[in-house]
Amino acid sequence: SVFQDDLDLLLDSPSSLTVASSARGSIKEKPGFNAGEDAAALRKAMEGIGTTEKTLIDILTGRSNAQRQLICKAYQDVTGRTLVDDLEGDTHGDFEDILVALVTPPAQFDCDEYIRATKGAGTTDRTLIEIFASRSNKQIKALSDAYLAKTGNSLIDSLKSEVSGDYGKALIALAEFKSSEVHVVFGQVLYEAGEKKWGTDESKFIDILSHRSIPQLRQMLVEYKSLSGKTLQESIESEMSGKLEDLLVAVVKCVKSVPAYLAERLNKGMKGMGTNESTLTRILVSRSEIDLLDVKAEYKKMYGCSLYSAVEAETSGDYGQTLLKICGEKD
Structure with missing residues (x-):
């Protein structure tokens, strides 16, 4: 199937979660800056x-x-x-x-967005999921440091008071940016924990996802598909519901491609009634020096129109102009 081919290609493609270069950003340093x-x-x-x-x-x-x-x-x-x-x-x-x-500064901006998402009545889980699924360990560490400096509290303690259940456990596991390697045959473990007897062992599943060594996680996606005949995302979608499902699907999407996941978030932010400006601002600004060129390429591939023209159609005035400048060339 096309998806299986995609998965095989996946093993060799770079990941925004591990590449620390600004080559795929739309904004570069200005020469002769004063x-x-x-x-x-x-x-x-x-x-x-x-x-x-x-x-x-x-x-x-x-x-x-x-x-x-x-x-x-x-x-x-x-x-x-x-x-x-x-x-x-x-x-x-x-x-x-x-x-x-x-x-x-980027870590401070992530911190401000986190605070905004947890302020007031009800937590904005979509924002929390987007941040913790799409940021690298290094970015989460920087966000955590910025949060401590700004509030005097630890990010983990703050999260513990905001989220609960298996969803909360999974989000906190991601926020703890463990980068230690986990040496297990991922596909087998997930299959045992998942399709065969789902519901008994979410913790094993969460543990594997939150350690996110990208090469191992990608290998797991490939193995899972060949073991169970369906993709991990399909399994999660059929076996789970609510915020835990949303989070784990986001993590799986980001393991495959952060830019594709963010292209989808941007598209959802511009669809339906009214545009979600805070999502557009957060994604375009936070990815402008990381992988916005890749987000643009994925957007075009997925939706058949350029991100530039979508933003142009959905926004206006000085705000719209600023977004378009961040987007860069009309593609």
């Missing part, structure tokens, strides 16, 4: 009557995050105010949110 000049231009764009939004967009989407941090420092040195405060004072709504996201 933080002082940029800070002055931003200041000028916000002072006086009316804000020059185009300047804000061009500068902030045309620099890497590391360069934006230097701009923030130069801005504060000259004005005595933080760039974030001034952006919040001069812009509003989704446009304000995306500019602030761009000038926030």
Whole structure:
């Protein structure tokens, strides 16, 4: 079957969970960068009557995050105010949110998104699932450190008060970023725990998924299919329900391809009634220096239209312009 061929190819393809390169990002460092000049231009764009939004967009989407941090420092040195405060004072709504996201260090942005997802009544599980399934161990460690620095509490303790049941156990296992290798024949173990007598041994299943050594997990997907005749995702979907199913399916999708999983999240965020702007902002900003080019390629493959044109059709104004600049070339 086509899927089996896909699985065989999978074993040799790179993974966004392990590749630590920005080669597949849409945003690159600006050559000849000058933080002082940029800070002055931003200041000028916000002072006086009316804000020059185009300047804000061009500068902030045309620099890497590391360069934006230097701009923030130069801005504060000259004005005595933080760039974030001034952006919040001069812009509003989704446009304000995306500019602030761009000038926030990546681990801090993940931390802010985590806090936003767990604030108020009811936890936004879709956001938690997306973050913990798609981030590498290194990113989760950085998020965890940022959370501790910001709140004085541990991320794991916070999660324990937010989530429960097998879903909670699985999410916490992912958040503990264990990267130790697990030497077992994955497919066999999962088959024993799964198809044969599902429901008795979710913990074994969760343990394997949360250790996420990508080569081993991919090998497991291939073995599972040849052992049980169906894909692991199909098994999870037929045997589980609710948030645990959502989380484990997301993990399996990310083991196969983080960009494909995120392309699907973006598509869902733009479908139906109203656009989910916070999802678009989070994914485009957080992947802009990691694998957004791959997300774009997967989007086109999966939906037959470019991510650029989908974003263009679903968003407008300065916010839409900012998203399109992050997207990069019209493809």
